[in-house]
Amino acid sequence: MVTGDVKLIGSWASVFVMRARIALNLKSISYEFLQETYGTKSELLLKSNPVHKKMPVLIHADKPVCESNIIVQYIDEAWSSYGPSILPSQPYDNAIARFWAAYVDDKWFIALRSILTARGEEEKKAAIAEVEERTDHLEKAFMECSNGKPFFNGDHIGYLDIALGSFLGWWKVVELDANHILLDETKTPSLFQWAERFCNDPDVKPLMPETTKLAEFARKLFPKPQA
């Protein structure tokens, strides 16, 4: 176990920060969690991530690592002898996991967020349809990657589970906002069951934000336009 020289700059509400925290939990790494105040950026954040000025930033022995998926890979490599492997060991499986993690960020998340920023019913309906189509792709990805096992990564949660699963809190919040089921037990049954398993994982459960609290925060972040 490593203590003292690991810090993480982040926020309780951020999906991307959660990814790093889950990875640290998987490896049983103790760290100092430096919570950013909503609406401001600390000097340490600006100094550690001058290019993007965004969280999360992992600071390990005073050296910063930025970008959530890169941080997760770093944690897996820097503490490779601690806990389970996060990335698959075979190059092809690794490439597939990275492909879908990139899809989650570049395509799926963008669609999910556009539900929250949609102006009017038409835009919202279109955004919902897009999320449903992309979630369908992820259901297929799950079948492809899991090979009958409980997680994308197999027996334990791994890179792609973390990449997508960290969204589950916000997924619920967007469902409430849209008044529409977005993770449907009948349409995407494997993903639905995976989601329950993921949220109950001991390295994930303490980090998943409470829906009411997150919904309240979402209203601040995505205020509804005045009628």
Place this chain on the structure above:
Amino acid sequence: MADEVILLDYWPSMFGMRTRVALEEKNIKFDYREQDLFNKSPILLEMNPVHKKIPVLIHNGKPVCESLIQVEYIDETWPGGNPFLPSDPYQRAQAKFWGDFIDKKVYGPTRLIWGAKGEEQEAGTKEFIEMLKMLESELGDKTYFGGETFGYVDIAMIGFYCWFDVLEKCGNFSIEAECPKLIAWAKRCMKRESVAKSLPDSDKITKFVPELKKKIGIE
């Protein structure tokens, strides 16, 4: 067992060039198949059904999509020669950070420079120069981005070099004037056989852009 390696690609794509360079660096024999992106082939649609984009690397029948994922896959699958990524986890994270930066921040503005006009084009040019300067600052006085050996970030960026001439003409600026160290780095990379083989001549790209604009319906 002989490996079967196929690359579905499009000659002007700076992303396809990454994979070409990576394969050449490792001396891997591959079957290059030029794609018509305006009339997508069954194999492209079958091998990349999600994005329907090039490049697609097909290794023994199994597709790998997304250029930087392909570069890493090539490095892991054929470990001989100089590795593209360092073994130190922190150095690896830095390399991936800059590869990601090039994808997120450098590519976007280039489309505005050759594809847009007026204020939009000017904004694209300004942003592009700013992003190049960040990259140049990261390069510093090193031979390559990773130090003494040609690697991941060099591979991620070098394909943009053959587009520099047309970008300069469209945006009316000089990249060498703004980022001399980056140009010097690019010329060093061009001396490598893998790069010289994989990048088209700049004037081919310069002639291509007006045709592309017509094809996609922008003047």
